[in-house]
Amino acid sequence: MGVFFRIMNADVRSDVxxxxxxxxxxxRVVVADRNVITRVxxxxxxxxxAGMAVVAEATTYEAALDAVDEHGPDVLLIDxxxxxxxxxxxxxxxxxxxxxxxxxxxxxxxxxxxMIVIEALRRGANGYLxxxxxxxxxxxxxxxxxxxxxTVLGKGVxxxxxxxxxxxxxxxxxxxxxxxxxxxxxxxxxxxxxxAHEIFLSESTVKFHLQNASKKLNAHRRAEIVHRATAAxxx
Amino acid sequence: MGVFFRIMNADVRSDVxxxxxxxxxxxRVVVADRNVITRVxxxxxxxxxAGMAVVAEATTYEAALDAVDEHGPDVLLIDxxxxxxxxxxxxxxxxxxxxxxxxxxxxxxxxxxxMIVIEALRRGANGYLxxxxxxxxxxxxxxxxxxxxxTVLGKGVxxxxxxxxxxxxxxxxxxxxxxxxxxxxxxxxxxxxxxAHEIFLSESTVKFHLQNASKKLNAHRRAEIVHRATAAxxx
DNA sequence: TAGCCACCTGTCCATATGGCTAGGTAGCGA
DNA sequence: TCGCTACCTAGCCATATGGACAGGTGGCTA
Numbered sequence: 055m056g057v058f059f060r061i062m063n064a065d066v067r068s069d070v071x072x073x074x075x076x077x078x079x080x081x082r083v084v085v086a087d088r089n090v091i092t093r094v095x096x097x098x099x100x101x102x103x104a105g106m107a108v109v110a111e112a113t114t115y116e117a118a119l120d121a122v123d124e125h126g127p128d129v130l131l132i133d134x135x136x137x138x139x140x141x142x143x144x145x146x147x148x149x150x151x152x153x154x155x156x157x158x159x160x161x162x163x164x165x166x167x168x169m170i171v172i173e174a175l176r177r178g179a180n181g182y183l184x185x186x187x188x189x190x191x192x193x194x195x196x197x198x199x200x201x202x203x204x205t206v207l208g209k210g211v212x213x214x215x216x217x218x219x220x221x222x223x224x225x226x227x228x229x230x231x232x233x234x235x236x237x238x239x240x241x242x243x244x245x246x247x248x249x250a251h252e253i254f255l256s257e258s259t260v261k262f263h264l265q266n267a268s269k270k271l272n273a274h275r276r277a278e279i280v281h282r283a284t285a286a287x288x289x
Numbered sequence: 290m291g292v293f294f295r296i297m298n299a300d301v302r303s304d305v306x307x308x309x310x311x312x313x314x315x316x317r318v319v320v321a322d323r324n325v326i327t328r329v330x331x332x333x334x335x336x337x338x339a340g341m342a343v344v345a346e347a348t349t350y351e352a353a354l355d356a357v358d359e360h361g362p363d364v365l366l367i368d369x370x371x372x373x374x375x376x377x378x379x380x381x382x383x384x385x386x387x388x389x390x391x392x393x394x395x396x397x398x399x400x401x402x403x404m405i406v407i408e409a410l411r412r413g414a415n416g417y418l419x420x421x422x423x424x425x426x427x428x429x430x431x432x433x434x435x436x437x438x439x440t441v442l443g444k445g446v447x448x449x450x451x452x453x454x455x456x457x458x459x460x461x462x463x464x465x466x467x468x469x470x471x472x473x474x475x476x477x478x479x480x481x482x483x484x485a486h487e488i489f490l491s492e493s494t495v496k497f498h499l500q501n502a503s504k505k506l507n508a509h510r511r512a513e514i515v516h517r518a519t520a521a522x523x524x
Numbered sequence: 525t526a527g528c529c530a531c532c533t534g535t536c537c538a539t540a541t542g543g544c545t546a547g548g549t550a551g552c553g554a
Numbered sequence: 555t556c557g558c559t560a561c562c563t564a565g566c567c568a569t570a571t572g573g574a575c576a577g578g579t580g581g582c583t584a
Contacts, residue, residue: 090425095330243513276512278478
C-alpha cells in the first residue's frame, strides 16, 4: 500500500512560486510543537536526511505566528495541539494562509480526528500527517510535496477526507459553545438536572442541547456523544 | 517503601552508584517507541546532550524485549503505548524486571493517566515522565537518575502517585475483561439490551458488569465510565 | 423586512438506566 | 476443604434519558 497519498491539486497554483527562489535553495521550515523530543526529532530528520533547514522552533501559537512572520519559511510544520485549545490551532491555519500565503502548512498530528482533519484542510492546511504513522523519509517527502503545492494526506487520512467531503455537511457542523459545555459536564457524569443547575439552565434546555449535539455527532446515547467528542479532541 | 522520589525540577546528585561500572562508561539505553520522530529526537538528545549511547530502538513489545535481551542496556526508555494494548506494556515491565533486573525502566508516556502511572510503578518501572512536559535536559538527567537507582517522577506525576498510594486500593482494582468489553460497547452507544445481544449475555449480566465497573472507576453514569476509561487509556 | 441561527423553555411518553438484593457456576491457591 | 475471584442470572423500583412536538427570544444578514 502506498503508505501515503498525494493529491495533485489542479486548481491550486504554484505558478507564482516558480521563479521565486532558486531550485537549489534549501527548503526552509518552521516547526511548531510543544514537545521538545518531537522538535529535536523533526529537526534531525529534516536536516540530516532531507537536507532542509529548520529555521525556527515554536511551542505556542503566538510563537509560531511570530516565527513565520520573521522567517517567512516555505513550510510550517505544526502540531495543532499546542496549548489546551485545538481550536486555536485551526484559527492559526486561517491566519497563516491569509497573512503569509507563501508559507505552506503541513499539520503533524498526534492522532487522527476526523473533525480536525476536515477543519484543518478547510482552513487552508496543505497536508495532514499522523505522528505515529509517518516514517522518517515520508516526513521529508511530505514537506517537499506541500512546498510544491501538493496536498499530502497520511495513511488513513485520505479515506477520512473522502467520507467527510462525501457527506452533505461533513464536519462543517460545529458544536455550539453551549452544546460543548453541556457535553463536558455529561462526561463528568452529571445528570441533566445537575447540569442544568450547574450552568443555570432548565433541564429542558440541557436536553435540547444534547439532542442537537446528538444529531451533529450522529450519536444517540450520551456515552457515545462523550466518546465521539473525546475522539474528536473536543474535550 | 524505601524509594526516594525525585521530582524533576529538584536538582540531582548521584551518591548511590556503588562503582558497579566504571564511572566513565557511557550509559547504554534502549528506546522503545512506535514513533520515529520521537525515537530520533530521544537519540539526538541523549547522545548529543547527555553523552549517552542509544544502543537499540524498538517499535513493538517483542522488539523491546529482544533488544533488552540482546544489549543488556542500563535503561529501557519506553512508551507503554506501543501497539494497541497498553496492558501489554505493563506486562512487559514485569517481565523486564524479572528477567533483566539490571535494566532500569523509565516510562516516557504521551499522557498522564493515573491508572497507568500507578500500575507501571507497581510493576517495577523506575520512573514516569510525560513527553509534553519534559524538557531536553530533564530527559538525560532522568535516565541517569533511574540508572542510579532513583525513582523519577515527572511534573504532576508525584502528587498523582501520592493520591494513588493514599487510597486504600488505588488503581489496584483492574477492570475485568468482561467489564472492559461491555464498556467498549457502551462507548459505541449501545444500550444494555444491544450489548447483551452482541456478546451473548443477559441484560442483567451487562448491568452487573457495568455496576462493578462503576464502583471500580468511581463513576456513576455510563458517560462518565467511558470518559474515565478513555482517559485511563483503556479503550 | 424576512429568514436564519443560537439560544432558551415547556410538555408528553416509552424506554433505559442506576442501584439494590439474592441467588448461581467455575477455577485457583492456601 | 475454605475462601477468594471472575463470571453469570433474576427481579424490583425510582429516576434518568431519548425523542418528539410546540412554542419563545435576540442578533445578524440578505
